[in-house]
Amino acid sequence: EQGQTRLASSRVLVAGLGGLGSPAALYLAAAGVGTLGLLDSDVVEESNLQRQLLHATRDIGRPKIESAAESIGALNPNVRVELIRERISAENARDLIQGYDAVVEASDNFPTKFIVNDACVKLRKPFATAGILCLSGQAQFVAPGQTACLRCAVPEPPQPPGGVPGVLGAAPGVMGVAPAARGVSWMDDGLVIAGRRFRSRLMVGTGKFSSGEALRAALEASGAEIVTVALRRVDLGKPGAGSIMPAIDRGKYLLLPNTSGARTAEEAVRLARLARAAGLEPWVKLELTPEPRYLLPDPIETLRAAEMLIKEGFVVLPYIQADPILAKRLEESGTATVMPLGSPIGSNRGLKTRDLIKIIIEQAHVPVVVDAGLGAPSHAAEAMELGADAVLINTALADAADPAGMARAFALATESGRLAYLSGLGPLRNHAQASSPLTGFLESQP
Numbered sequence: 257e258q259g260q261t262r263l264a265s266s267r268v269l270v271a272g273l274g275g276l277g278s279p280a281a282l283y284l285a286a287a288g289v290g291t292l293g294l295l296d297s298d299v300v301e302e303s304n305l306q307r308q309l310l311h312a313t314r315d316i317g318r319p320k321i322e323s324a325a326e327s328i329g330a331l332n333p334n335v336r337v338e339l340i341r342e343r344i345s346a347e348n349a350r351d352l353i354q355g356y357d358a359v360v361e362a363s364d365n366f367p368t369k370f371i372v373n374d375a376c377v378k379l380r381k382p383f384a385t386a387g388i389l390c391l392s393g394q395a396q397f398v399a400p401g402q403t404a405c406l407r408c409a410v411p412e413p414p415q416p417p418g419g420v421p422g423v424l425g426a427a428p429g430v431m432g433v434a435p436a437a438r439g440v441s442w443m444d445d446g447l448v449i450a451g452r453r454f455r456s457r458l459m460v461g462t463g464k465f466s467s468g469e470a471l472r473a474a475l476e477a478s479g480a481e482i483v484t485v486a487l488r489r490v491d492l493g494k495p496g497a498g499s500i501m502p503a504i505d506r507g508k509y510l511l512l513p514n515t516s517g518a519r520t521a522e523e524a525v526r527l528a529r530l531a532r533a534a535g536l537e538p539w540v541k542l543e544l545t546p547e548p549r550y551l552l553p554d555p556i557e558t559l560r561a562a563e564m565l566i567k568e569g570f571v572v573l574p575y576i577q578a579d580p581i582l583a584k585r586l587e588e589s590g591t592a593t594v595m596p597l598g599s600p601i602g603s604n605r606g607l608k609t610r611d612l613i614k615i616i617i618e619q620a621h622v623p624v625v626v627d628a629g630l631g632a633p634s635h636a637a638e639a640m641e642l643g644a645d646a647v648l649i650n651t652a653l654a655d656a657a658d659p660a661g662m663a664r665a666f667a668l669a670t671e672s673g674r675l676a677y678l679s680g681l682g683p684l685r686n687h688a689q690a691s692s693p694l695t696g697f698l699e700s701q702p
Contacts, residue, residue: 260288263341264334265352265451269293269356271344272322276386277306277362279429282310283436284360285328291336292328293356296320297343307429344368349375357446357453359383360435367412373398374404380481380508382455384435389414393431399455400479438597447646449594449623450508450539450571454481457640458670459512459625460663462486468503470659475509478663484541484648485510486516487527512573514541521556528565540565541595542574551601555582559589566590575627578609583616583624594620595648597628598639602651604631607638617643631655633662633669640673641681 270288273296284292298316300308300315300323309321315323328335344363353375361372361383369385370537376383377400385406386395395420398405417497447454460480460570465471475483483504504511513531518524521544528540542565544558545551553575560584567574571592576582578596586594596613597604606629607613617624625644630636641645649666656662 263288264290265448266358266446266453267291267293267356268358268360269295269353270360270362271295271352271569272362272364273308273310273324273367274304274364275363275427275429276309276364276388276435277360278310278324279433280360280362280384280436281324281328283433285332285335286438288332289335289620291338293338293340294321294324294328294341294488295340295344296324297341297391302580305400307427309429330644335675344371346371346374350379356378357455361385362390362435366410369406369595376400377405380455380479386435388427395431395434395644397435407493420633422451437647437686446586447623449573455479455509456481456667456670457674458636458647458655458667459484459533459647459648461514462500462504463650464660465653466499466654468500470654471500472503473660474653474663475504477660477667478649478653480663481509481668482512484512484514484650487513487531510539511536512541514543514575515561516545518544518561519546519557520544521557521564523562524557525564525568528570529568532570537571538569539571539592540573542572545601553577554596558582558587562586562591563589574623578612578616580612580615584619587622591622593623593625593645595625595627598626599629599637601628603629604652604655605629606635610638610642613639613644614642615663619668633665636666637669637673637676641669641676643677 259366266289268284270277270292272520273281273294281292292694298320300311300318300320302316305311308325310324313321319341322340323335325339328337340352342348359376359381361368361369379402382399384397386393396406396409446455454477459476459482460478460482461477462471463486502600508637513536514529515524518527524542524544530540542561543557544561546554555577558574558576562574566589566612573593573595574591575595576584583594583596594616597609598617599608605670613626625646625648626639626644627648630647630649636647647670653659
């Protein structure tokens with residue numbers, strides 16, 4: 257049910273509605289993807305019908321986007337279809353792609369495939385692509401920052417032997433299914449906060465870095481999409497010398513202002529209002545830490561501030577002690593997440609609140625983001641193995657001799673921990689249990 261809800265909130269662009277795009281679009285619609293962008297500038301031709309399953313004889317001469325929309329509507333009328341009758345180019349690719357969560361690249365030529373690749377890598381949008389040559393094909397899924405891109409795998413377009421070969425109709429059908437399947441599996445496990453989908457489950461804080469360049473490199477290596485900024489330490493209106501703001505590409509990251517330093521609910525609300533007035537989205541990481549030595553969050557003021565901010569239309573992500581009762585109260589008040597600490601801020605001591613976080617995860621119906629104290633990639637993996645939805649890391653990156661290298665390590669740990677959780681960890685046992693049979697292997701054979 258949760259996976260279907262995530263699919264229903266997703267937006268996928270299918271670029272090309274021919275032999276590859278036809279099965280991809282049909283399977284995405286059947287799976288329940290909420291919005292499909294259909295991009296193609298061509299019309300239906302009779303000679304292509306043997307491999308373009310979205311279209312029928314009655315559609316000959318019609319724009320492919322129109323006949324495709326009819327076929328998809330007949331299959332699943334709940335899918336919202338956006339028609340784009342354009343030829344994708346280097347000039348318009350970014351504008352066409354940036355409003356979607358993922359792309360299925362289904363063109364029939366490598367120049368277009370490379371254009372889509374370059375735009376998706378720049379925008380950090382995942383995409384699936386496939387191609388056919390004679391009776392064989394190739395499919396690839398690209399997650400920028402995590403996998404090789406298309407240019408890495410195919411630096412130069414392959415040359416067809418002896419001119420342009422024909423294509424067996426079933427071949428693009430088989431290869432077109434692969435991008436759809438990979439796209440559905442990616443979207444089914446996306447992180448969704450307040451209806452917004454994120455590919456990465458690693459969030460990054462921006463304090464303590466030695467330079468803007470070190471911060472920029474760490475952000476790039478992390479693959480993060482959500483970046484927190486302490487409002488008391490930056491001037492959003494004057495990102496000049498000495499500011500970290502030039503290091504953060506606001507077109508690439510969701511800038512999440514935090515209210516660290518606030519001691520009362522009123523102070524936190526004032527800071528959030530200032531961020532919104534400066535042009536940031538109405539998202540806020542709520543931090544209230546009146547005690548200066550251990551920087552533990554104040555549960556009473558946090559709940560008060562959350563209720564006040566939610567009434568004003570803010571998306572609130574509250575930083576809290578690992579208190580299951582408080583987490584539930586905050587969720588009931590309307591917060592978008594809960595963010596329990598693993599250990600005190602900046603301590604690098606790891607998941608000292610493990611048992612309490614496990615209870616929070618079991619009870620929560622909003623994403624649980626483990627925040628503070630995670631000092632090693634293994635700590636992030638442990639949190640994700642418990643079932644946390646995401647982790648937020650700052651000090652461990654800024655303290656590292658190589659912040660970018662450490663950011664990459666945390667990205668891999670976060671991903672591996674999530675995969676371990678989804679795969680199902682084996683049970684703990686009090687006694688040994690042999691992994692190989694202890695009888696039969698020395699018996700003589702007749």
